[in-house]
Amino acid sequence: xxxxxxxxxxxxxxxxxxxxxxxxxxxxxxxxxxxxxxxxxxxxxxxxxxxxxxxxxxxxxxxxxxxxxxxxxxxxxxxxxxxxxxxxxxxxxxxxxxxxxxxxxxxxxxxxxxxxxxxxxxxxxxxxxxxxxxxxxxxxxxxxxxxxxxxxxxxxxxxxxxxxxxxxxxxxxxxxxxxxxxxxxxxx
Amino acid sequence: xxxxxxxxxxxxxxxxxxxxxxxxxxxxxxxxxxxxxxxxxxxxxxxxxxxxxxxxxxxxxxxxxxxxxxxxxxxxxxxxxxxxxxxxxxxxxxxxxxxxxxxxxxxxxxxxxxxxxxxxxxxxxxxxxxxxxxxxxxxxxxxxxxxxxxxxxxxxxxxxxxxxxxxxxxxxxxxxxxxxxxxxxxxxxxxxxxxxxxxxxxxxxxxxxxxxxxxxxxxxxxxxxxxxxxxxxxxxxxxxxxxxxxxxxxxxxxxxxxxxxxxxxxxxxxxxxxx
Numbered sequence: 001x002x003x004x005x006x007x008x009x010x011x012x013x014x015x016x017x018x019x020x021x022x023x024x025x026x027x028x029x030x031x032x033x034x035x036x037x038x039x040x041x042x043x044x045x046x047x048x049x050x051x052x053x054x055x056x057x058x059x060x061x062x063x064x065x066x067x068x069x070x071x072x073x074x075x076x077x078x079x080x081x082x083x084x085x086x087x088x089x090x091x092x093x094x095x096x097x098x099x100x101x102x103x104x105x106x107x108x109x110x111x112x113x114x115x116x117x118x119x120x121x122x123x124x125x126x127x128x129x130x131x132x133x134x135x136x137x138x139x140x141x142x143x144x145x146x147x148x149x150x151x152x153x154x155x156x157x158x159x160x161x162x163x164x165x166x167x168x169x170x171x172x173x174x175x176x177x178x179x180x181x182x183x184x185x186x187x188x
Numbered sequence: 189x190x191x192x193x194x195x196x197x198x199x200x201x202x203x204x205x206x207x208x209x210x211x212x213x214x215x216x217x218x219x220x221x222x223x224x225x226x227x228x229x230x231x232x233x234x235x236x237x238x239x240x241x242x243x244x245x246x247x248x249x250x251x252x253x254x255x256x257x258x259x260x261x262x263x264x265x266x267x268x269x270x271x272x273x274x275x276x277x278x279x280x281x282x283x284x285x286x287x288x289x290x291x292x293x294x295x296x297x298x299x300x301x302x303x304x305x306x307x308x309x310x311x312x313x314x315x316x317x318x319x320x321x322x323x324x325x326x327x328x329x330x331x332x333x334x335x336x337x338x339x340x341x342x343x344x345x346x347x348x349x350x351x352x353x354x355x356x357x358x359x360x361x362x363x364x365x366x367x368x369x370x371x372x373x374x375x376x377x378x379x380x381x382x383x384x385x386x387x388x389x390x391x392x393x394x395x396x397x398x399x400x401x402x403x404x405x406x407x408x409x410x411x412x413x414x415x416x417x418x419x420x421x422x423x424x425x426x427x428x429x430x431x432x433x434x435x436x437x438x439x440x441x442x443x444x445x446x447x448x449x450x451x452x453x454x455x456x457x458x459x460x461x462x463x
Contacts, residue, residue, distance in 0.1 A: 020304065020305060020306045021305070021306055021307075021308070022306070022307060027303050027305040028303070058304060059301075061301070084303045084304075085303065085304045085305075086301045086302065086303050086304060087301045087302050087304065088301065089301075090297055090299070090300060090301065091297050091300070091302075092297070093290075093293070093294055093297060096293075096297055099302065103290055103293045104289065104293075106292075106293035106297065107289045107292040107293040107296070110293060110295060110296035111284050111292060113296075114275075114280055115277070115280065115281065115284070117275065118275040118276070118277040118280045118281075120264070120265075120268045131281065131285075134284075134285055135289050135292075170303060171300055171303060172296075172299055172300055172301075173299040173300075174299075176298065176299040177295065177296065177299035178275050178280075180298060181280065181283060181284070181287075181292070181295055182275060182279070182280065182283060184283065184287060184291065184295065
C-alpha cells in the first residue's frame, strides 16, 4: 500500500469513529473538529467515506448552520456545519418498529412537523394538540409532544410556541414530506 | 373649541384602534394583508398636525411602529409563499384530518432518514475509567468536615480602631465644623464672588481623599453650613459657605442632588478637563 493510501485509510478510520460514536449531547461532529483531527483535506476524506457507506445504504450528511443547501460551500461554511451519518434510503414500516416507536408516534410526528412547516415554522402548542387529538387518544398527545421535544425534533419557547429543532432538520426531508402529504390520494 | 377637542379624541381612538389591530395580527399569526396599510397611513397623516403634546406624538410614533411591523410581516409572508415549502395550512390540515393514521406514518417513513449513532464502550475507555477510579480519593476523605476555626477574644485600643478606620479621630460634628472652616478659607484663597467651584474644593491628590471630602461636603449642604449653586446650562456647580449655619428644616421643600464622583471624573479633574 502506498504511503498516501495508508494515510487516507487511517484518516477514514478516524472519521468513522468520530462520526459514529456520540461524543457530545447531540450526535454528529462539527467541521472544525474534523479539520483538527483529520487535517484540512477532511472534506475529501468524508467524500471517500460517503462513497464507501453507499453500499450499506448509509450516507454522510451535512447540515449547514444557515439551514440552507449550498452548492459549493466555502471552507468556513464547512467548518461551522455539522456532519452526521444517516440512513440513505428509507425504512419500510416493518423495519420502523425496530426504532421502538409505535405507528401512532410516527403519525403524530408527521402531523406536527407538517403543520409547523405550513405555519411558517412556528405553531402554538395548543393548536398542534387540538390537531393531534383528532387521531390520537388525548392522554397520549401531551406525552408525545414532550417526547418529540426530548429527542430534538421540536423545541418550545416560553410562550408555548413550537418550532422544528435540529433533529428534524437533520433527519426529515421536509419538502418531500409536504409534497407526499399534499399529493396523497384520499380514499373516501 | 368643543368640536376641535372632540376631533382630537376621535383621532386618538382611531390610532389606538390601528395599534390594537396590528398587535392582534402579529400575536395571532393572522394574514397581515388584512390590514390596509395605505388607508391607515392616511389616517395617521390626517391627524398628525393636531398633535401638540408629547403623549399624542408618542401615540403617533407607536402607530407608525405597529404599521411598520405589519409591513415586515407582509414581506415575510410573500417570501414564505415564494418558497418551495409553502403549503396552505387549511388545505394541509384538511388533508391530515382525512388521511388514515397508518398512511400518515408511512408518508413520514419515506421522508425520514434517521441518524446512525453507536453507543459502545471501548477497551481504551475502560482502562481510562479504571485509572481514574484507582486515583480517586475515598468520598469520606474528600468530604471531611473541617472543624470551625477558633477565634480568640482580645481587646483593641481606640488608636487601633482609628487606624483601622472603624472609629474617626474626632466626633463627627467637630469634624464637620473644621471642614466648614476649611471651605470658608478655600473660598477666600481660591474662590471668586464668595463661592468656589465644587470640584476645586472636593478634588484631592488621591481618589479616596476626594470621595471622603465629597461625603463631608454633602453633610455641610444638608445641615445648612453651605449651599450648592447649580448652573445646568453651563454644567457648573459652586459651593457657597454661610457665615452662620442655617436651619433648613421647615423653611422650604428640601431636594436631593445626586452628584457623580467617579474615578474617571476625578482623573478628568486632575488633568484639568473637568470644570
